[in-house]
Amino acid sequence: MADFDVASVRVNPVAPPPVGADTLAALARASASLVVDQDEDDCLSLPAGLRPLGDRPGNTFLCAPAFTINARPGDNVAVRLGIERAEPGQVLVIAGKADRSRGLIGEIMARKAAARGIAGFVIEGVVRDGAAIGRLDLPVFCLGSALKRATKHGHGDVGYPVAIGNEVVYPGDVVVADLDGTAVVRSAGAAAVAARIEAALAYEADRMRSADAGTLDLGVGGPARS
Numbered sequence: 001m002a003d004f005d006v007a008s009v010r011v012n013p014v015a016p017p018p019v020g021a022d023t024l025a026a027l028a029r030a031s032a033s034l035v036v037d038q039d040e041d042d043c044l045s046l047p048a049g050l051r052p053l054g055d056r057p058g059n060t061f062l063c064a065p066a067f068t069i070n071a072r073p074g075d076n077v078a079v080r081l082g083i084e085r086a087e088p089g090q091v092l093v094i095a096g097k098a099d100r101s102r103g104l105i106g107e108i109m110a111r112k113a114a115a116r117g118i119a120g121f122v123i124e125g126v127v128r129d130g131a132a133i134g135r136l137d138l139p140v141f142c143l144g145s146a147l148k149r150a151t152k153h154g155h156g157d158v159g160y161p162v163a164i165g166n167e168v169v170y171p172g173d174v175v176v177a178d179l180d181g182t183a184v185v186r187s188a189g190a191a192a193v194a195a196r197i198e199a200a201l202a203y204e205a206d207r208m209r210s211a212d213a214g215t216l217d218l219g220v221g222g223p224a225r226s
């Protein structure tokens with residue numbers, strides 16, 4: 001790290017609010033779309049286009065608390081610092097202004113993160129070595145791949161709220177990402193959302209049994225159902 005101007009990166013010394021293991025386990029049973037159904041204030045949807053690398057089943061779903069990084073677009077000094085500072089089990093959520101010119105992580109950085117027990121990445125930007133990263137045991141949701149490596153000029157923020165598209169992700173918010181998209185649950189509302197998820201899963205299972213049985217119940221004259 002000595003070669004990089006890490007002093008140019010602002011690091012938040014305050015740890016994010018914790019989210020209980022039971023809450024995380026309940027959210028991990030939901031799909032991203034079921035999560036955003038639950039609450040408009042506490043559950044948000046990140047912009048479309050964040051896709052998992054590779055098709056290993058374990059890499060196409062991610063549920064973990066966010067460790068946020070605001071990267072200077074196309075530069076990965078803040079990302080490198082974030083990989084060192086994040087706690088095992090957190091997902092690195094990187095705001096990169098949707099820059100697609102340079103990969104913010106590559107296979108080596110991804111391997112370092114996996115070795116540290118990082119749960120995965122959500123990158124509003126691109127990677128390099130994307131095919132190799134997709135073969136690791138590490139979910140990485142991003143906008144695609146580029147050939148050029150990131151610059152190492154520095155600047156950026158680690159552990160502060162980040163803006164991705166029109167949304168803001170706070171440290172400790174819970175990410176639920178799958179093939180449909182990336183949802184984020186506010187940490188303060190996560191337990192209540194998790195309780196609603198339990199009920200929603202039971203309701204959906206009932207609706208699916210009914211759908212599989214061919215029941216025609218379009219809700220005409222009754223409550224709207226899907």
Ligand SMILES: O=C([O-])CC(=O)C(=O)O
Pocket residue numbers: 076104105106107108109110128129149150
């Ligand atoms: O060096 C970089 O910036 C990214 C890279 O290719 C790697 O981590 O393998």
Ligand SMILES: [Mg+2]
Pocket residue numbers: 106107108128129
């Ligand atoms: Mg590389």
